[in-house]
Amino acid sequence: MRRLKRARERHIWAARRLARRIVTTSAIAGALHLTAYTGPARSAETGVSDPHRIAVAEDTDRDLLTDREELTLGYLPFRADQNGNEVADGAELATRCARALAQLPSLTQVTDSGQTFKQEMLVFGLQTCDVCGEAVNMGVIRVVNHALGLTVDIPVIASHYMEHGSFSYGGQINRGRVEVARLARALNVRFPCEPNEHHLPLAHVIEELGRIAPDANDLDGDLLADSEELAAGLNLYDADQDHNLVPDGIQLAHRYAEIIDRLPTVEPDEPQAAGVYKVSYMMRGLEWCEICGQSVNMGYWQIVNAATGGSIEIPEIARHFMEHGSFSSLGTLHGGSRIDVAALLETIGWPIECGDLGTAYPPGDLNQDCTVDAEDFVELVNWWLGATEPDSR
Numbered sequence: 001m002r003r004l005k006r007a008r009e010r011h012i013w014a015a016r017r018l019a020r021r022i023v024t025t026s027a028i029a030g031a032l033h034l035t036a037y038t039g040p041a042r043s044a045e046t047g048v049s050d051p052h053r054i055a056v057a058e059d060t061d062r063d064l065l066t067d068r069e070e071l072t073l074g075y076l077p078f079r080a081d082q083n084g085n086e087v088a089d090g091a092e093l094a095t096r097c098a099r100a101l102a103q104l105p106s107l108t109q110v111t112d113s114g115q116t117f118k119q120e121m122l123v124f125g126l127q128t129c130d131v132c133g134e135a136v137n138m139g140v141i142r143v144v145n146h147a148l149g150l151t152v153d154i155p156v157i158a159s160h161y162m163e164h165g166s167f168s169y170g171g172q173i174n175r176g177r178v179e180v181a182r183l184a185r186a187l188n189v190r191f192p193c194e195p196n197e198h199h200l201p202l203a204h205v206i207e208e209l210g211r212i213a214p215d216a217n218d219l220d221g222d223l224l225a226d227s228e229e230l231a232a233g234l235n236l237y238d239a240d241q242d243h244n245l246v247p248d249g250i251q252l253a254h255r256y257a258e259i260i261d262r263l264p265t266v267e268p269d270e271p272q273a274a275g276v277y278k279v280s281y282m283m284r285g286l287e288w289c290e291i292c293g294q295s296v297n298m299g300y301w302q303i304v305n306a307a308t309g310g311s312i313e314i315p316e317i318a319r320h321f322m323e324h325g326s327f328s329s330l331g332t333l334h335g336g337s338r339i340d341v342a343a344l345l346e347t348i349g350w351p352i353e354c355g356d357l358g359t360a361y362p363p364g365d366l367n368q369d370c371t372v373d374a375e376d377f378v379e380l381v382n383w384w385l386g387a388t389e390p391d392s393r
């Protein structure tokens with residue numbers, strides 16, 4: 001089953017690669033006609049799919065976050081779809097914040113005093129949504145983050161709009177805009193990506209074993225320990241070095257799981273191959289993931305770099321966690337462990353496809369989609385307009 005799934009994934013990957021190559025070829029052809037290009041920027045869908053998504057002023061890339069909000073959040077004001085999923089980033093952040101708000105415990109459900117909670121201060125009265133006519137309470141939801149000393153009030157009507165992907169809201173009584181950066185801070189939401197239970201915190205401790213990660217210091221909160229970032233030559237202070245709105249630790253784990261999947265597989269008794277390959281030490285037996293309960297082979301992969309002579313062992317359970325974006329793993333047989341990230345990177349090498357963390361974009365590729373084409377020209381014009389209009393910032 002797993003093999004079937006992998007074969008399918010490999011197929012999808014090959015198809016994507018082919019598509020990318022086709023795009024590159026047509027882009028070269030397109031670049032010759034730059035001046036004749038008059039079409040609009042294909043900047044994702046800019047949030048028009050749901051009528052709740054109200055356009056905001058001073059939003060250069062029209063992703064439903066104002067330029068100022070983007071700068072405060074650490075987003076890029078000239079790119080509407082930084083994570084490349086064809087959903088405007090502001091709409092995504094709004095729905096993500098709405099979910100975080102819905103999942104927040106109330107004061108009575110709080111188990112430790114440092115936990116962020118919400119107080120639903122409902123009143124006797126309803127107002128209807130301008131867009132869909134739904135009746136919601138006229139009250140507010142208060143978010144209290146004691147650790148940061150932050151309190152943010154969100155009208156219930158605003159949370160209704162956030163569920164639909166908009167921080168701007170309009171009802172019979174309340175209309176306006178949520179204080180985006182303040183709310184995101186209070187909810188501890190910086191990126192639109194959904195959390196996953198497999199993303200074990202670096203401070204995760206197992207009795208007798210102690211801490212899984214080499215240290216629990218993670219200044220930027222990207223799930224790479226400071227010591228790992230130093231060893232790998234990454235930036236301790238930047239959770240998202242390639243601006244794709246995915247924390248770099250999660251992203252690297254995903255990416256290396258894909259790369260390991262695609263490495264040629266060699267059986268232990270086969271003659272040694274060249275380049276980087278993986279030797280299968282799968283065994284007759286299973287272990288289970290402590291998070292999702294999935295069973296995986298209890299064996300491991302040995303990743304070998306024939307050129308450097310380096311190698312590293314990756315248990316199948318660890319590969320399962322990497323697929324879910326974590327270098328830490330918890331299995332019924334291997335217990336808690338964490339991959340030596342620097343050693344993994346050294347054995348396999350940095351990913352070298354354009355757009356990978358740590359790789360450079362071609363000169364002129366302003367929207368960082370790995371092709372230099374008419375869209376970059378549009379980007380340049382947008383940037384120029386934004387930079388020269390005295391009112392915009």
Ligand SMILES: [Ca+2]
Nearest residue numbers: 059061063065
């Ligand atoms: Ca924007």
Ligand SMILES: [Ca+2]
Nearest residue numbers: 081087088089
């Ligand atoms: Ca997006």
Ligand SMILES: [Ca+2]
Nearest residue numbers: 218220222224
């Ligand atoms: Ca870090």
Ligand SMILES: [Ca+2]
Nearest residue numbers: 240244246248
């Ligand atoms: Ca990233």
Ligand SMILES: [Zn+2]
Nearest residue numbers: 129131132134
């Ligand atoms: Zn509505």
Ligand SMILES: [Zn+2]
Nearest residue numbers: 289291292293
């Ligand atoms: Zn799992």
